Amino acid sequence: MEFNLDLNTTWFILIGLLLTGYAILDGFDLGIGTLHLLVKDDLERRIMLNSIGPVWDGNEVWLVTGGGALFAAFPEVYATVFSGFYNAFILLLFMLIFRAVAIEFRSKKPMRWWRQTWDFAFSIASFLIAFLMGVALGNIISGIPIGPDKEFTGTFLQMLNPYTILIGITTIALFMMHGAIYGVLKTEGELQNRLKGWVNNTIIFFVICYVTATMSTLIYFPHMADHFKEFPLLFILALINMLAIANIPREIHFGREMRAFFSSAAAIACLLALFAVGIFPNLVLSNPNPEMSLNIYNSASSTRTLTVMLIIAGIGVPFVLAYTISIYWIFRGKVKLNNMSY
Amino acid sequence: MDVEILARLQFAFTIAFHYFYPPLSIGLGIFMVITEGLYLKTKDKFYEQLTKFWVKIFALTFAMGVASGIVMEFEFGTNWATYSRFVGDVFGSALAAEGIFAFFLESGFLAILVxxxxxxxxxxxxxxxxxxxLGSMFSAVWIVVANSWMQTPAGFHLNGEGINTRAEITDFWAMVFNPSSVDRLLHTLSGCWLAGAFLVISVGAFYIIKERHLRYAKSSIKIALVIALCASLFQLFTGHQSAVGVSKNQPAKLAAMEAVFSDQENAPLYLFGWVDEKGQEVNFGLAIPSLLSFLIGMDSETRITGLNSIPPQDRPPVNIVFQAYHFMVAIGFALILISLLGLFYWWKGNLFNQKWLMWIFVLSVLLPQIANQLGWITAEVGRQPWIVYGLMKTSDGLSKAVEEGQVWFSMILFTFIYLILFVLFIYLLDSKIKLGPEDAEIIKSEIGHSK
Known part of the structure; x- marks a missing residue:
């Protein structure tokens, strides 16, 4: 198939980049959430929470903006996916709500039951958000039943099958690993030592999931490999991905925490790039009728809207990157609690 | 109940819940800019402490706004998929622009603020x-633009046929500055400033009554009173502009707001009343002759379009719109009056001795919130039966893949979760307020020792 960088493809890439930004950034704060209950001491839990304190909200904006961009650029996909996955998305929204208020509410009151309740809510919500996002990706790989009017015709339970559950668990493992590395970056002393141990465990967990997921994708959904057969050069992505993951324990061992974090971020970016290459030019594959798939042409907005949105992105994105980088720079270094902390 | 009613109820409920928080964020934002500006100018630590206190309250309302706002971003897709397909080109662009221009700005700098x-x-x-x-106001800009396009669509053309019809942008700026955008944006923003100002006034008055944190209370009230007076007077102007706009662009809505049934000159303005929609009359009402015509056209001969000139299937429910609109206007005047009373006693130098006024101040926090909700009810119910005025009916915008049971499921859960959250929000707000600005250090030590 021919590849040319037209407007629709550009928007496919831009939305991909937004979601990659989301996965890298919110990925580590969801990861912190999945590890939260493993930390028992209240002070240490506060350190965990405050490690993501100034940034979690901004990280979530990547998802919200990704949703808005999807709505603007590929409204048919936005409409089909959100109405089709209704129950799953409603559940996801509830988890996002609970997680946001849990972070904000937890430290406002000293009572033990109060804090434990919100700790629990924060952690469960983080797990479920990661899981549901993985399940959504799994469904896009495996394809969902779509009718001729572009409407989803399946059921909620069809979406939960062994393959999509596996992708869900893989996503949890990925974010756990990513979160543990971020934790190492932001903490010191005894807590940091424990987090280092978890980095090793979660890497093993992730690698097992990743290998299983890759094998099952290649066996059951070989269409994901088509572009890689056509353009073997793309295999470099898979290679960089493996090298990035293998590099993490090495960097942790030498105490180069920042480099470990960037390795992990690179691994996430490669994973999503592999996914994007696999599905291109479809956005939602129709299974069993592939000809009904929603792709970047039959589900897109008008050329004018795509152009206007590109101008908006061109003006806005440099600012977004500037704020994001400045905020992470200002809040660099280890967590220190003060009277404005959570 | 059918899917349509449920989906509408759910949307109304989730948006109404969400709309408690952003106005507070926008209103408190202005207030904090002023107090921190005073800190920079005077170098007086007092203003820093004052700002920090309000930042904490701001952070709480902001978190609630984010949590309930994410729902809104996706609810168009979950429950209104057909609408989303129809307007994605236009409406989606405004939402995406909000994300890029407002949310990143807001959330990024919020980290430093808090x-x-x-x-x-x-x-x-x-x-x-x-x-x-600024970010919180940019957000209002794009959301009001998106909503205004639903009220007065412009800058687009229709492409395709039957179920494949899409509204597509032809002129981006005409879409952004559609006929109602600017009036409605100013009206909305000024409602937000009022929400923030009266929260500050209410908390300050509570401290005055309890004789605590007096310096903080007095300073807060004075700053907020100035904002309140400016915003409430400005609101009169923007409200008038909006109503004139509605008469031009959405005659059915104006007719419902004032219960005008037959086309008429010298149309009266009701101060209050109860609309009998079947009998086409206003009961128990008090009307000022010709005032509506005069206000709309600055001439009592101005002809007002009545509901009877609009096909029956295109008319909005009248009494709800009438009541919401009239209560909103009444509250608007009450806010002007309260602000003026405050400034009068401040000028006389004994504002803080007026216990009765302090009690009115304490309760006044509810007024702008109620007025904001009523304003949106007027705007949205007044647009019915259209989801996009004149282009698409609300009943045609639903998700086809979503069944009644699913909406029941989400509706019950939303109700349950939002009620809990609201109670907790009020509880935490209350305990923050009771703790006050001077005791911030005490929270720290309590937390430090607890396990």
Whole structure:
């Protein structure tokens, strides 16, 4: 198939980049959430929470903006996916709500039951958000039943099958690993030592999931490999991905925490790039009728809207990157609690 | 109940719940910019402490706004998929622009506003406060633009046939500055400033009554009273502009707002009343002759279109719109009156001795919130039966893949979760207020020792 960088493809890439930004950034704060209950001491839990304190909200904006961009650029996909996955998305929204208020509410009151309740809510919500996002990706790989009017015709339970559950668990493992590395970056002393141990465990967990997921994708959904057969050069992505993951324990061992974090971020970016290459030019594959798939042409907005949105992105994105980088720079270094902390 | 009613109820409920918080964020944003500006100017630690107190309250309302706002971003897709397919080109663009221009700005600088007090220099911190405030208003800009396009669509053409018809942008700026955008944006923003100002006034008056944190209370009330007077007078102007706009662009809505049934000159303006929609009359009402015509056209001969000139299937429910609109206007005047009373006694130098006024201040926090909700009810119910005025009916915008049971499931859960959250929000707000600005250090030590 021919590849040319037209407007629709550009928007496919831009939305991909937004979601990659989301996965890298919110990925580590969801990861912190999945590890939260493993930390028992209240002070240490506060350190965990405050490690993501100034940034979690901004990280979530990547998802919200990704949703808005999807709505603007590929409204048919936005409409089909959100109405089709209704129950799953409603559940996801509830988890996002609970997680946001849990972070904000937890430290406002000293009572033990109060804090434990919100700790629990924060952690469960983080797990479920990661899981549901993985399940959504799994469904896009495996394809969902779509009718001729572009409407989803399946059921909620069809979406939960062994393959999509596996992708869900893989996503949890990925974010756990990513979160543990971020934790190492932001903490010191005894807590940091424990987090280092978890980095090793979660890497093993992730690698097992990743290998299983890759094998099952290649066996059951070989269409994901088509572009890689056509353009073997793309295999470099898979290679960089493996090298990035293998590099993490090495960097942790030498105490180069920042480099470990960037390795992990690179691994996430490669994973999503592999996914994007696999599905291109479809956005939602129709299974069993592939000809009904929603792709970047039959589900897109008008050329004018795509152009206007590109101008908006061109003006806005440099600012977004500037704020994001400045905020992470200002809040660099280890967590220190003060009277404005959570 | 059918899917349509449920989906509408759910949307109304989730948006109404969400709309408690952003107005507070926008209103408090302005207030914090002023107090922190005073800190930079006077170098008086008092203003820093004052700002920090309100930042904490701001952070709480902001978190609630984010949590309930994410729902809104996706609810168009979950429950209104057909609408989303129809308007994605136009409406989606405004939402995406909101994300890029407003949310990133707001959330980025919020980090510095809340957590960055000793990470950056005071000037940089002030800049962050300014940016958060600006970001929250940018967000209002894009949302009101998107909603105004649903009221007065412009800058688009229809492409395709039957179920494949799409509204596509032809002129981006005409879409952004559609006939009602500017009036409605100013009206909305000024309602937000009022929400923030009266929260500050209410908390301050509570401290005065309890004789605590007096310096903080007095200073807060004075600043907020000035904002309140400006915003409530400005609201009169923007409200008038909006109504004139509605008469031009959405005659059915204006007719419902004032219960005008037959086309008429010298149309009266009701101060209150109860609309009998079947009998086409207003009962128990008090009307000022010709005033509506006069206000709309500055001439009592101005002809007002009545509901009877609009096909029956295109008319909005009248009494709801009438009541919502009239209560909103009444509250608007009450806010002007309360602000004037406050300024009068301040000028006389004995504002804080007026216990009765302090009690009115304490309760006044509810008024702008109620008026904001009523304003949106007027705007949205008044647009019915259209989801996009004149282009698509609300009943045609639903998701086809979503069944009644699913909406029941989400509706019950939303109701349950939002009720809990609202109670907790009020509880935490209350305990923050009771703790007050001077005791911030005490929270720290309590937390430090607890396990």
């Amino acid at each position: 957590f960055g007090w000793d990470k950056v220099k005071p000037k940089m911190h002030f800049f962050s406060t300014l940016m958060v405030s």
